[in-house]
Amino acid sequence: MHGPRVYARRFATWLSLRHPRLARALGFAHARRRPLFRVLQLIMHVIGFFMSISAVMDTRTSQGAIAWAISLNTFPFVAVPAYAVFGDGDFSSYIATRQAGLEEVRPMAERLVQSIDEAEVARTDLTGLMGTLSNLSSMPVTFGNTAELLVDGEETFPAIFEAIDSAQAYILVQFYIIRADDTGRELARRLIEKARAGVRVKVLYDDYGCLGLSDDYLAALREAGIEVQPFLNLVGGANRFQLNFRNHRKLVIVDGKTAFVGGLNVGDEYRGLHARLSPWRDTHMRLTGPVVTCLQVPFAEDWHWATGQMLTDLDWSISQRNEGDARGLEAVSIPTGPADPMETCSLTYLAAISAAKERIWIATPYFVPDEPIIQALQLAARRGVEVRILMPELFDSKLVEFSSYSYIGELEMAGAEIRRYQDGFMHQKVMLVDDDFSLIGSANFDNRSFRLNFELQVGILDRGFAGKVEDMLTADFLRSRATSAHDLAEKSMPFKVGVRVARLLAPIQ
Incomplete structure (x- = not known):
């Protein structure tokens, strides 16, 4: 395994080739000849070390803490400014x-x-799904x-x-x-x-x-x-x-x-x-x-x-x-946010997945779930529930695109069907459970919606409305293609590496 100095030299070389003026300004050009670079390198690693302690103490999930700690100590030139802006800080x-x-x-x-x-x-x-969502959101069922x-x-x-x-x-x-x-x-x-x-x-x-x-x-x-x-x-x-x-x-x-x-x-x-x-x-x-x-x-x-x-x-x-x-x-308002006593957004999805008896259809532009969501979907598929996930073919984020490939194999193995929407970019956030429950709003299937964003969704229990959602999603599925782990196997090695790295960074996306 390469040490920090090797990575630092590689970063300096890359910066010198891609952005020579910036490299010269920072003293990165011909880094081994410049004492300033060695000093800056030491300072960044020290800052990264102390920030990693903060990340371990303050980040809300163990996966996120690990991702930040590794990044801050391995790539401090990139991770330190990123953590200063996007880190949880004094949560x-x-x-x-x-x-x-x-x-x-x-x-x-x-x-x-x-x-x-x-x-x-x-x-x-109160023991059913709507009652559970009402208790989670502290909002009444109407x-x-x-x-x-x-x-x-x-x-x-x-x-x-x-x-x-x-x-x-x-x-x-x-x-x-x-x-x-x-x-x-x-x-x-x-x-x-x-x-x-x-x-x-x-x-x-x-x-x-x-x-x-x-x-x-x-x-x-x-x-x-x-x-x-x-x-x-x-x-x-x-x-x-x-x-x-x-x-x-x-x-x-x-x-x-x-x-x-x-x-x-x-x-x-x-x-x-x-x-x-x-x-x-x-x-x-x-x-x-x-x-x-x-x-x-x-x-x-x-x-x-x-x-x-x-x-x-x-x-x-x-x-x-x-x-x-x-x-x-029958409807319930479900506002969620990072100051909730519990992780209301992810628990909302877990409650809906766990309640499914016949089918779970999910349409989301950003499918970067955490392990509990993946396991809940696997269990649902194993107990005979039809699990279908629709995500875009065309992405507006390369990191999310890489991440999405990393979950296909384990869901496919459990019996879930993953499809990619072909007709432009799909941005909807819709969930259909069985023949009577629909969830529509602003929340994606990713860590940012689960734990960092303020989101708003509405759960509706009604067969007539669910039927309209079914018709809409059926039309969307007709504009999609099935995807599988084989698609990733045919990608280039740099793409596969990108997928693995994106999976490691998923908790902090």
Whole structure:
């Protein structure tokens, strides 16, 4: 096994060949002749060593701690700056700060639960999947809802814009990414129009996801009286800014009566206009009924975190059932995040997988699961459940592409079927269990969604809606091809090495 000096020399040689000016500036050119390089090398290894201790103490999983510790001590020139930006850091302080804010907002959620008819709560099978998800998310199971599947941007954006145009009291908008392109400007135009008509509008966006969003775009919103806030990860001095903890939720609520949840952000690429990734395959849904009131809770929590303001001026009454529908859909809101007492996102998926009796269909763009998820899928396949996983053929991340190949063999061996979507880039996050349960939202099957991102999903128990999800996914499967471990066997050796390395780095992706 090569020592750190060998790797350091190799890095210096690579840097000298690829980026000679940078190498000369850092003293890496002809590193063996430069004392500065040896000093810098020693300093980086010392820093990497102490950072690896921090990683072992603070990283949430043993796999992540091992991955960081190895990287920091082996490749400090790369891993040290990466850990400074993406490492968990003082995670306990972050949790304490976030939970302190949630304690102020939580009474609204408690009143919300209390306001639901006791007879409805009594309908919920607390030992079943919906009851389990309710206990995990601390959100009630609601009845009398409606849900409409919105396939791709062609259906999603017109539906959102139509709802915005009909707003009478307020509009809540939250996205991970907002672009200042044609789609983003169309959203801004409609929000500005409603704000000038007296409708209260609040827009919450993620700092990292909207790094390229222009100041002019935001200024135009604010000038119209719209409250616009970034989701900041730094509140007071309790926690340093971390790019790790991103708000990945996609949510629009109009008047507390209509909500939109799913996988689409705001940008032309989500309408199939990306130069490389088009056509863009995604799924959103439109919801009405009591679950909409529940979806206001995570927005209120995030708004309070970003601004310190309590959203007491929203309609917190449980929305009336849809006329002529005595029961409607059974739905539960599932907001998840890194400050949860338990790993709610991964446990949600584990609960759904464990509850399956006949089939599990999963569509996800980023399939980089942890070992418990892999084992749960293997067990499901072994007990006779049909396990089908749909992922893209075309990826927007090379690391995720490499990682995805590493799981095919062990799932295929257990009897699961893995397919790759062929018609452009697939970005939807959809899960179908048996003939009656659907899960749709923003969460991927990866460590970032499981433990680092703020995500939002909605679980729906209804055969009619599940049938529509089945039809949608069946059409997607027809646009896919089966993949197997043999595909990896035919790849080049550098590709196979990349797959193994990506698997080792999966816990910190």
